[in-house]
Every structure is written in C-alpha cells, then in structure tokens.
Amino acid sequence: MNKTEKIVSLYDKYVMKTYSRFPLCIEKAKGAKLWDIDGKTYIDFFPGWAVSGIGHCHPRVVAAINKQSKKLLHVSNNYYSELQALLAEEIIKNSYPGKVFFANSGAEANEASVKLARKYGHDKGRYEVITMTKSFHGRTLAMITATGQDKVKLGFEPLPSGFVHVPFNDIEAVKEAVTDKTAAIMLEPIQCEGGINIASLEYMRALRALCDEKDIALVLDEVQTGMGRSGRMFAYQNYGIEPDMMTLAKAIGGGLPIGVCVARGKFADVLTPGTHASTFGGSPIVCAAALAVFEAIKKEKLIQNATKMGAYMKKKLEELKKKYRFIKEIRSVALIIGVELSIKGDDIYKECLNAGLLINCTQGSILRIMPPLNVTKAEIDKAVSILDKVFSRK
Numbered sequence: 545m546n547k548t549e550k551i552v553s554l555y556d557k558y559v560m561k562t563y564s565r566f567p568l569c570i571e572k573a574k575g576a577k578l579w580d581i582d583g584k585t586y587i588d589f590f591p592g593w594a595v596s597g598i599g600h601c602h603p604r605v606v607a608a609i610n611k612q613s614k615k616l617l618h619v620s621n622n623y624y625s626e627l628q629a630l631l632a633e634e635i636i637k638n639s640y641p642g643k644v645f646f647a648n649s650g651a652e653a654n655e656a657s658v659k660l661a662r663k664y665g666h667d668k669g670r671y672e673v674i675t676m677t678k679s680f681h682g683r684t685l686a687m688i689t690a691t692g693q694d695k696v697k698l699g700f701e702p703l704p705s706g707f708v709h710v711p712f713n714d715i716e717a718v719k720e721a722v723t724d725k726t727a728a729i730m731l732e733p734i735q736c737e738g739g740i741n742i743a744s745l746e747y748m749r750a751l752r753a754l755c756d757e758k759d760i761a762l763v764l765d766e767v768q769t770g771m772g773r774s775g776r777m778f779a780y781q782n783y784g785i786e787p788d789m790m791t792l793a794k795a796i797g798g799g800l801p802i803g804v805c806v807a808r809g810k811f812a813d814v815l816t817p818g819t820h821a822s823t824f825g826g827s828p829i830v831c832a833a834a835l836a837v838f839e840a841i842k843k844e845k846l847i848q849n850a851t852k853m854g855a856y857m858k859k860k861l862e863e864l865k866k867k868y869r870f871i872k873e874i875r876s877v878a879l880i881i882g883v884e885l886s887i888k889g890d891d892i893y894k895e896c897l898n899a900g901l902l903i904n905c906t907q908g909s910i911l912r913i914m915p916p917l918n919v920t921k922a923e924i925d926k927a928v929s930i931l932d933k934v935f936s937r938k
C-alpha cells in the first residue's frame with residue numbers, strides 16, 4: 545500500500561462520501577506545480593476550483609499569513625479590525641461605490657445578497673429571485689434552490705420558496721418571469737459550472753436596464769469569475785455595466801476561506817445590526833491573505849498576463865480543434881476556458897490526471913480549464929501537449 549492508498553482507506557472509514565474523488569493526495573504545491581504524497585508531480589490548470597487563482601502558495605500570500613499569524617488570527621465582529629477595513633476599501637476601490645459584507649464561502653456570500661434583496665423589497669411585498677438554468681450558486685438549502693440544475697436539489701425537498709428559473713442569455717424569458725414580487729435577478733456573468741456559457745453584451749445591458757426600470761436588484765455571482773480571471777478584475781467590467789450586488793469567494797482569499805457580498809449605492813445600508821452576521825466573516829488572517837492577493841494581481845500585472853496567456857492558450861487549443869473532430873467548440877474569456885467535446889469528457893479528465901495535468905470536466909462533455917493567472921507559456925505548452933497525447937488515443 546503506498547501513502548495515497550493509506551489515506552484513501554482512512555477516508556473510506558471516516559469521511560462522508562460527498563465528493564467523487566480521484567486517488568490523488570497532494571502534499572505541497574507552488575504556482576501551477578503540485579507534488580503528491582508519493583512524489584509524483586503535476587501541473588494544475590484547475591487550482592482548487594479557481595481558489596488558488598494566483599497559483600498555489602503565492603509568496604506574498606504566504607508572507608502575509610505568516611506575519612499576521614503572529615499578531616491576531618480572529619477577532620469578534622463586534623469590534624473593529626484594521627485589515628477588514630482595508631480589505632473592504634480595496635474591494636470597493638476596485639469595483640463601485642458601496643459597502644461589503646464578509647462571510648466565509650461563495651454560498652454564504654450569495655445567501656447574504658438574497659437576504660439583502662429580500663430585505664430591500666420587503667415593504668413592497670417583493671421576495672422572488674429569478675435565476676438562470678444551468679447556474680450554480682452553492683450548496684445551502686436556499687442556494688441549491690437558486691441553482692438552476694435539478695441534480696443538486698433532488699432528495700432535499702421541500703425547498704425554500706421564492707426562486708424562479710429562466711434560460712440563460714434570453715432577455716425575453718426574464719421579462720416574462722418578472723412580477724410585482726420580483727426582488728432580484730441573480731446570475732453568473734459566465735456560467736462556469738454550467739459549461740462556460742458567456743452572457744452576451746446585449747443581454748447583460750438589457751438586464752441592467754430592466755432592473756433599473758423596475759427597481760429590482762441585479763446580483764452577479766462572481767465567485768468563480770472574479771479576481772482577474774476574465775481579463776478584468778471582475779467579469780462585469782467586460783460589459784460596461786455595474787451590478788447592484790456582486791458576490792466573491794474562491795480566488796479572493798488566496799487559498800483561505802472567504803465570501804464577500806458587495807452592495808452598491810442604495811443597497812449598501814439595507815442590512816442593519818441584528819439582520820445578518822457571520823462569526824468568522826472577515827477575520828484578520830483571511831483579510832491579510834486577500835489584501836496580498838490584490839497586491840500580487842496589481843504589482844505582478846497578473847490581469848494583463850491572464851489576457852495574454854488566455855489568448856495564447858486559446859490559439860493552441862484551436863490548433864488541437866483542427867486535429868480532432870470531436871472538439872466541438874472552444875469558449876473562453878481570458879483564463880476561463882471551456883472545450884466542448886462531442887464525446888464524454890470524464891475519461892479525458894482522468895487520463896490527463898494520470899498523465900500529470902489537472903483540469904476539470906463539467907456537464908459531462910465540457911473540459912473546464914482555469915490556469916492560475918501567472919501561468920507561463922511553457923506551462924501552457926506542456927499542458928497542451930498532454931491534452932494532445934490524451935486526445936490522440938480517442
């Protein structure tokens with residue numbers, strides 16, 4: 545039995561089987577490189593579902609965590625914390641005038657935005673939230689209800705009421721679904737889990753206009769698309785509009801758990817003392833890490849690199865598309881990359897893993913590739929050559 549097999553047997557005994565896990569036990573990682581517990585190396589083009597967006601164990605993040613760990617790890621949210629204030633300021637400076645609420649995960653950030661929208665609409669009897677089919681918003685009861693995919697809901701009924709789904713990128717469907725009870729429209733600007741479906745410019749602008757006209761909150765779930773991955777700090781910035789709320793998690797913590805709801809203008813002061821809270825939300829250690837993520841993105845010009853490397857990877861993948869007719873379409877925005885296949889993607893994902901490349905497969909046949917923002921050409925070349933080799937056996 546090697547070390548990995550030993551760990552797997554402990555999981556079998558003691559950890560709930562809520563994930564389908566590949567027998568890979570990672571011991572350490574740096575940038576896009578991983579080492580497993582038995583010494584094998586991999587390149588990671590799907591770092592922790594985009595959590596390690598600026599690469600694993602980024603030196604600035606590690607240094608910030610080390611420094612803060614000697615001073616203060618956690619403080620009650622009934623007091624003030626300098627780093628929480630500075631992080632809030634940094635987020636607002638990079639997005640739009642407003643205020644933030646700190647939580648610990650994407651689902652919680654989305655919950656906060658739905659609670660906020662309901663509170664805002666409450667006096668007018670508005671509580672309904674319109675979301676999109678194929679969306680993904682997290683795993684709490686309200687968020688599996690918000691998520692427009694049946695597979696996450698089955699077996700958990702009765703679900704909370706007040707959520708309605710419409711097809712993505714279809715403005716008429718949204719208009720039809722709006723009633724005098726609609727409090728919010730919530731969507732991902734790019735549906736990642738849903739298969740890299742990109743909202744069109746017209747759609748996003750029409751949604752903004754609709755929400756303005758009807759005083760409905762436009763909520764953008766940027767848990768996966770945020771923090772530079774789309775070629776802008778936040779994906780909505782590709783559309784020339786601003787949401788009323790945006791939610792962040794995953795990459796903003798540099799590997800530590802964080803969730804943020806960023807509310808604009810008239811939504812910024814809706815939640816008052818006693819209406820919402822999170823014990824761990826915005827702890828100093830997490831805020832130190834998140835501030836280091838912003839610093840790294842700026843000082844190391846990682847957004848520019850994401851745009852450049854995204855274009856390079858797309859070009860390389862288009863070359864593979866000419867070679868393999870089972871590649872149907874490549875959809876990408878900077879380093880958010882989807883490769884839609886006409887064959888099943890699960891085997892390809894597994895074979896890539898065996899060959900030393902971590903990617904993801906979603907919706908059965910769409911390869912999801914999200915390299916860290918500081919990825920190099922050499923790493924892309926290596927990854928594409930592994931994909932090429934795996935494809936050539938199909």
Ligand SMILES: *Cc1c(COP(=O)(O)O)cnc(C)c1O
Binds near residue numbers: 651732766768
């Ligand atoms: C991952 C994800 C979530 C859920 O985040 P958790 O931290 O797992 O709760 C929500 N929305 C989107 C778009 C995500 O990618």
